[in-house]
Amino acid sequence: MKLRLNKSNRLVLGAILIAISVAFFSCSDQKESYELNIPEWFPKPEIPADNPLTTKKVKLGKQLFFDARFSSDFSLSCASCHLPAYAFSDTVAFSSGVHKRSGERNSPTLVNVAYKPHFFKDGGIESLELQALAPIDHPGEMDISTTTIVDRLRKDSLYQQSFKEVFNSGVTMRGITYALAAYQRTLIYGNSKYDRVVHEKSASFSDLEKRGQNLFNSDSLNCSKCHSGVFFTNYSFQNNGLKANYADSGRAKVTSDPDDAGKFVVLTLRNVEVTGPYMYDGSLKSLSQVIDHYASGGSDHRNKSTLIDGFSLSDNNKKALIAYLKTLTDKEFQQNPNQ
Known part of the structure; x- marks a missing residue:
């Protein structure tokens, strides 16, 4: 909540x-x-x-x-x-x-x-x-x-x-x-296509999804520097340049440290296909908009992460990255919504 x-x-x-x-x-x-x-x-x-x-x-x-x-x-x-x-x-x-x-x-x-x-x-x-x-x-x-x-x-x-x-x-x-x-605590799910490919070895990525995986893990995009591990998050607090000025000061509300202003926890990317809109304020409506934000380098802020420095991505590569992110969707909770 x-x-x-x-x-x-x-x-x-x-x-x-x-x-x-x-x-x-x-x-x-x-x-x-x-x-x-x-x-x-x-x-x-x-x-x-x-x-x-x-x-x-x-x-x-x-x-x-x-x-x-x-x-x-x-x-x-x-x-x-x-x-x-x-x-x-x-x-x-x-x-x-x-x-x-x-x-x-x-x-x-x-x-x-x-x-x-x-x-x-x-x-x-x-x-x-x-x-x-x-x-x-x-x-x-x-x-x-x-x-x-x-x-x-x-x-x-x-x-x-x-x-x-x-x-x-x-x-x-x-x-x-x-x-x-x-x-x-019982809401544990790890049965996505990604899991079947990477962990169970029972499926394969499409060429598009594989290209997206390579982009995700590349040093040019830096996605996996924060969205890492089995849950695709390191649970750290980062300012991702979403705003130049934050009405919601984020982590600084807890620590009273101005260096934490505009920092929010890195969220899991598991099921990211169905958890939009995105960011702490829901201001980005689609995965395409999220990628565009990071590609732009975000807004200037004294606390913005050094990992957010922008990148160039073709339309085809954006489609590949989104295709890979969609492999993180676990269909089980959708098939059994009442749990």
């Missing part, structure tokens, strides 16, 4: 979790552990010791993820801004919150979120459990208090039963966030 938080807000949210953890459960459905479906070429994700994956917890988290009672006007669920058919991203620059209010940043994909070391485009949150709290009381998103959410769910006998089975407790906010995090 997409809200940015500064240091003081993160401390407040941390205090909330500490306060409510006192009365939290002491045991859960440990016997029914959930086995993640992890591609052989993916690393094993780190699962917090205090939030092990269990079948019933994941099922509960999925129910919560699609529940519109999380918004003040009952109009939105987590899935309203993270659409399963689009790799759990949105199709607009800014998702609509309650009462048609606009968000502040483009909603990112949640696919393979289990591997992320930090959350939000400024890296302001370091826990998937804590992240789940952020959109709840934001006026541009769910605009609801945690107390109201808990009260609503406590009136549901099925939720009461589920929380008892999973957490050996009644409905609590910590239980809600832990179940949501558990479900999101």
